[in-house]
Amino acid sequence: MVNSRMSKEIVINVCMGTGGIAAGGRDVMDAFIEAFRERGVDGRVEKHCAVHQVGCRGFCARDVLVDVSLDGERTTYQYIQAAMVPRLVEEHVLGGQPVTEWTVGPEYHAFHDRQVKVVLADCGNIDPDRIEEYEGVGGYTALRRILSEMSPGEVIDVVRESGLRGRGGAGFPTGIKWKICADNESEVKYIICNADEGDPGAFMDRSVIEGNPHAVIEGLIIGAYAIGSAHGYVYIRAEYPLAVERLRRALDQARAKGYLGKGIHGSRFDFDIKVKLGAGAFVCGEETALIASIEGERGMPRSKPPFPVFKGLWGKPTVINNVETLANLPVIFRRGAAWYASVGSEKSKGTKVFALTGKIKNTGLIEVPMGISLKEIIYDIGGGIEKDRAFKAVQTGGPSGGCIPSQHIDLSVDYENLIRMGSMMGSGGMVVLDETDCMVNIAKFFLEFTQSESCGKCTPCRFGTRRLLEILTRITRGQGRPDDIERLERMARTIKDSSLCGLGMSAPNPVLSTIRYFRHEYEAHIxxxxxxxxxxxELITYTIDPERCKGCGKCRRHCPVEAIEGQPKAVHVIQQEKCIKCGSCFEVCPEKFSAVLRA
Amino acid sequence: MESPALEKLESVYTAYRESGGSVVSLLQDIQTEFGYIPQDAVHWMSGRTGIPASRFYGVATFYAQFYLEPRGKNIVTACCGTACHVKGAERVLTRLREELALEPGQETTRDGQFTLEKVACVGACSIAPVVIVNHKVFGKMGPDKVPKILGEYGEQPDE
Structure with a gap:
């Protein structure tokens, strides 16, 4: 019976990103292998994306995702667990009938339909450890054509025409940065790929390197050719061991194939890339701090000018580009500057990768055209707010950005609009907040981060972030003073104006933007x-409504400090002096009773 | 210092001489050899290279990656990134500290079984809040799940 199916090509793909594995991906894979072995099925079971690769196909909320392909006809299943595998094998693989109740629904397709994949196009589809697979989807053709047909000046022109802007956050036009550096008369120049992603809530750079390292390498070689550099670096966080490993392997393969080294592909262009491991400091994402770190010192920024394009690494002209920026380049040269410029909004071209997280149904890594509205991202792609609560705000730009409130949900997302709203693009974290999120707490969260990451070199940032944090902390404890809002605003403006680098200049943004849109919340606290x-x-109390409590005892059993007393089937009481306000009782009280009150 | 340690330091120093290393790379190599940055190693290296110990400490305390104390057998990493934060990472962290009986400021348990650390983002925001023990990722964490997960580790016989 099984033999009659042998003619079919059977391929199973199991999502094995960080999310996939945590949801039980490995067990699902083992279950397929076991089921196939038992029944003598001749099929391949593959990892859709290799171990630890985050982002994967982006839709981690539905893990474990499994593709069953029979002769290339693919069916995608969601929420698969190992115990469900025998039925999938029996009915679908052997019987030819997909198990429709487990297949992905319209939301899965909606999640993908609005996206435009340029940078992520091949992530998860090709094996990052095999250069042949990248070449198979057109990889390195742009580089080969550039080396044989184009001058560095022409390369820069194409990048300028494409309108590509830096994806690291500030959005400086890439072509112009290259032009300035190329015009510098210097024997030695450097190009650095900034892969020091330190923003809490952004992980696209790592996903790109883990999923398609050759695209970044090809982009870096193109940049080096354009500016006339023979030495490149990738500055990558040591906390990303898998990305580092994949990148090193990819570099070896590129060298073996003659894309790196002396006289690349018969040209007179020499270039090679070294990997430098960062040691964990958010400030090293700042260009001059990154340079100090590569030089082996404390990663502290220095004042600009001189800008790195004039005086950078070891005092030589240096271009620093972000991972996502570089990964765009091969596609721009393959499909043309005009095509790239046709995607996106007037001043922001192309696509942007966002890490969509927080209180949203479809969390994951998405790539959308610039200019798309927040509403499309949150409701069409994101599927709306978790538990159908009210949407409150979306936080973009991480610790350097701000919150955009619900009344601006029609905002079209590009560099200028986000700045206008008091936020910024940043590296592309997008955290959705709902009515149960406190905006003062969010501001405090980001200040805790920037305060501890402040390098301490300049006073406004070193002292300023600490003072902001102290004030926010006392507000969240109910000890705010009547003029604290004005004090925060005044101090925030001073820090913005007088800090040495981008970290300090943008650190007050989370405070200013939450005051701007949620002043009433600050006032309520104060x-x-x-x-x-x-x-x-400190500002809430939990009580049990005697009318509603049925004495089920669930809250009493879950209370970590034994603050709840009550006999079975009798009304329970929280002893306030023992209560640590952890909220466990509130969460476990069965919905049909809803007897625990929070006020 | 004992001779195996000296041998390790010699080899770190040789690599530094030969490949043109830096303070950061020296510290990274020392940590790879010892698992942390021992005070003796810094002073030895300072004498050998002529770089003041203060510069080693300046760099070592600047970056989160360097540890000046030995670390526990199991590394528990609580993600406190934005997504985890809004989904209750703080309560998970509080419970972890309670279960491990850590005093404020203390990171490693007295028996050396566990080191608890916070990290800004591990990039698994979709399954927030996240706790990682050694290399295993636990998603959608809650305070209630803490004791069970810690129970899987610790007090195991030496490997």
């Missing part, structure tokens, strides 16, 4: 000692 979202621990 004047009424009340946290409207019910987040700030």
């Amino acid at each position: 004047h009424e000692h009340r946290c409207p979202a019910g987040v700030c621990r």
Whole structure:
């Protein structure tokens, strides 16, 4: 019976990103292998994306995702667990009938339909450890054509025409940066790929390197050719061991194939790339700090000018480009500057990768055309807010950015619009917040981060972030003073104006933008000692409504400090002096009773 | 210092001389050899290279990656990135500290079984909040799941 199916090519793909593995991907894979062995099925079971590769196909909320392909006809299943595998094998693989109740629904397709994949196009589809697979989808053709047909000046012109801007956050036009560096008369120049992704809530750079390292390498070689550099670096976080490993392997393969080294592909152009491991400091994402770190010192920024394009690594002209920026380049040269410029908004061209997370149904890594509205991202791609709660705001740009409130949901997302709203593109984190998130707490969260990451070199940032954090902390504890909002605003402006580098200049943004749009929440904390979202621990109390409590005892069993007393089937009581306000009782109280109150 | 340690330091120093290393690369290599940055190693290296110990410490304390104390057998990493934060990472962290009986400021348990550390983002925001023990990722964490997960580790016989 099995033999009659042998003519079919059977391929199973199991999603094995970080999310996939945590959801049980490995067990699912083993279950398929076991089921195939038992029944003598001749099929291949493959990892859709290799171990630890985050981002994968982006839709981690539905893990474990499994593709069953029979003769190339692919069916995608969601939420698959090992126990479900025998039925999939029996009915679909052997019986030819897909198990429709487990297949992905319209949301899965909606999640993908609005996306435009340029940078992520091949991530998850090709094996990052095999250069042949990258070449098979057109990889390195752009480089070969450039080396045989184009002058460095022409390469720069194409990049300028494409309108590509730096994806690291500030959005400086890439072509112009290259032009300035290329015009510098210097024997030695450097080009650096900035892969020091340190923003809490952004992981696209790592995903790109893990999923398609050759695209970044090809981009870096193109940049080196354009500016006339023979030495390149990739500065990558040591905390990304898999990305480092893949990158090193990819570099070896590129060398073996003659894309790196002396006289690349018969040209007179020499170029090679070294990997430098970062040691964990957010400030090293700043160009001059990154340079100091590569030189082996503390990663502290210095004042600009001189800009690195004039005086950078070891005092030589240096271009620093972000991972996502570089990964765009091969595609721009393959498909043309005009095509690239046709995607996106007036001043922001192409696509942007976002890490869509927080209180949203479809979390994951997405790539959308610039200019798309927040509404499309949150509702069409993201599927709306978790538990159908009310959308409150979206935080973009990480610790350098701000919150965009619900009334601006129609905002079209590009560099200029985000700045206008008091936020910024940053590296592309997009954290969705709902009515249960306290905006003062969010501001405090980011200040905790920037305060601890401040390198301490300049006073406005070193002292300023600490003072901002102190004030925010006392507000969240109900000890805010009447003029604290004005004090925060004044101090924030001073820090913005007088800090040495981008970290300090942008650190107050989360405070300013939350005051701008959610001033009433600050006021409620300060004047009424009340946290409207019910987040700030010191300002909330939990009580049990005697009318509603049925004495099921669930809260009592879950209370970590034994603060709840009550006999079975009798009303329970929280002893306030013992309560640590962890909220466990609130969460476990069965919905049909909803007896625990938070105020 | 004992001779095996000296041998390790010699080899780190040789690599530094031969490949033109830096303070950062020296510290990275020392940490690879010892698992942390021992004070003796810094002073030895300072004497050998002529670089003041203060510069080693300046760099070592600047970067999060360097540890000046030996670390526990199991590394528990609590993600406190934005996505984890809004989904309750702090309560998970509090429970972890309670279960491991860590005093404020203490990172490694007295028996050397566990080191608890916070990390800004591990890039698994989709399954927030996230805790990683050694290299295993635990997604959609809650305070209640903490004891069970820690129970899987610790007090194992030496490998």
